[in-house]
Amino acid sequence: MGMTIAEKIIARAAGKEEVRAGDIHTVTLDYLMSNDGTTHLTIDMYNNLKHPRIADKDKLVWIVDHNVPCDSPKTAASQKKMRDFARENGIAFYEGAGVCHQIMCEKYVAPGQLIFGADSHTCAYGALGAFGTGVGCTDYLYGMVTGGSWVLVPETLRFHLTGRLRRGVTARDLILTIIGQIGANGANYHAMEFVGEGMKTLSMSDRICICNLCVEAGAKTALMEVDEVTMEYLAAHGGREPAACFKSDPDAHFEKTYDIDLSSIEPVVAKPHFVDNIAPVSDVTGVKINEAFLGSCNNGRIEDLRLGASILKGRKVADKVRFLVVPASREVYLEALEEGLLDIFMEAGAMVMNPNCSVCWGSCQGVIGAGETLISTGTRNFKGRAGDKDSFVYLGSAATVTASAIAGEIVSADELGVL
């Protein structure tokens, strides 16, 4: 029997000819990414080891993105610990350069790699044909010390895409629709693999958006095949070479296969307080908003800013609405600056912020108060995720978020007539 992409990547990392879903294997990791959400605790644990040691510092990438610039003395102490340790140990370190997953995609991830990230959205790296998976700081520390870890080989759910998304419908609408269909634990412990003719119509930005959000269905990782789009992206970002380009074998085992016609997807939102609480935007049209957020590792790339700016150009952000625009990395920020997109946002009354996780994780800029409502391209809408426990978060596409910022209430770009 053949193997899936997930099985092939783990086989490579385990130095085996063949692995099967359900097996547990010891693996060598290609990279270990960690951010300021947990690294201070990892360092404390490291310092308490009897024999602290780093297997290979060149595999470690540390990124301050969650609370940057820092906003309190306690946070400053935690970040200083991280900064000092990285410098003392020669670990690649970024601060204020962007959201961790965006930096990893721009500078590190290559097809065929197995990467642990101390952040759940590490599954984004599947867009580049790599097996990325989120871990906690203990797993991270174990990998940092030994260079490896253990993994349970996951079963795969396969999503076969055909057709093309209609105008005004985005990859965000697609992945939210899928999460709504399979549920918040519909892919728990599984890999989600995306294939088919429809993949050719999706840009690298679309692909990162799709893979990034798969953890909201519980997925261990998300995976896509390497094609021209992948190779062009790698060539434009330092010319990284793939470690290996894998496709699932025709006789590989898939626990389930879903067929999705991209042209059937509608603009949707995730309603409070669960990412699988999906409804067409038309169901919630007219819900008043206090804040709109365009950014995050999910939708803060140049393509998202172009879409937002194209809708906002010549229009204004509604009175009493705060519209936060947060490029996902310095590269994206500079590109948006060059293209004049930031002028459009600023002239319309938006706040353009430095690259960071922003309100997506509710402990950076732009948190909302009790009774307030946010429409967001962030990753989650859990109770209190964006600030007060009695606030409300709707998740939608860059188009829906921008249209809503103009209208002051939730509306699709199509319905507002701004496409």
Place this chain on the structure above:
Amino acid sequence: MGKVFRFDKDVDTDQIIASQYLLFPTVDEMKAHTFESLDADFAAKVQPGDFVVADSNFGCGSSREQAPAVLKALGVRAVLAPSFARIFYRNAINIGLPVIVCDGLYEAVKTGDEISLDMDEGIVTAGGRTFSCTKLPSHLQAILDQGGLIRSLDSEE
């Protein structure tokens, strides 16, 4: 015996410990805020040896290890649910917090009930009824038995 604190399905790690506390220097400084959005007094009420019982997909969302860590720091004996989100599950085992897959218990108990757990036999007793739990895979049981993954790093030399 320990008291039950009962939660519904899809409890995400933001509810267990919210983002604004994650960069506090230590877990001990975070733990007073455990389950703050769902039960503001949880940290004051819970006693060492008590249990968290929940419906399916407990611990979904973020990979923050602070979530199992605050529960362990407060002395929670074990978390029992019909299913767990995978990162939370792995993190809990890694730090030595028992997470136990147990069907039917959530429906049978309420907050404040007294239950007991026999880890070796995988049996929960609640109000005269017994519930059998799914055994951990041997690889994970070994990590839990040695007190978490970090212990193995110290013993590997």
